[in-house]
Amino acid sequence: MDEDLDSLSRDELIAEIRRLRAGIREHRDSSGHDLCWHHPALWGLLPEKSDPRPEVPDWPQFLRGCIRYRQSLDRQLPDAPRTNRPFPPDDADR
Template identity: 65%
Template sequence: MDEDIKDFTRDQLIEEIKKLRAGIREHRDSTGHDLCWHHPKLWSLLPERTDPNILVPAWSEFMKGCIQYRQSLDQKE
């Protein structure tokens, strides 16, 4: 899957790392609803393209996951 990086020059690798780090930092520094799991901009940093049709759980299961995520944050404090 990542065979393309074998042919990168040192400078190309450095640029790739900077691009990926910027994407990770942008996600890390998100707040509010921007923290939701659907992140096509972050995913677009990968060279392979995927189908944008994402399987989303039913509302009850989706909301249960949101509640569990929020509770996990409270437990870390």
């Protein structure tokens, strides 16, 4: 699957590593409501091009998953800063 790397020079490999690290950092540094989004830009860093169509849970199951995710943040990051900023309406069509 990663045979494309075999033909890259050292400089090309370093450039690829930097590109991938930048994408990972962008995802890692997301915060607030940005944690909840579908992230095709991150997957777009891979060389294989695909347009995955995720299976989307119905609303009740989806909301239960959101609650469990938020609960996991409480357990894993109990001292993380909290915010009460509302969800921005202009983010509706990310």
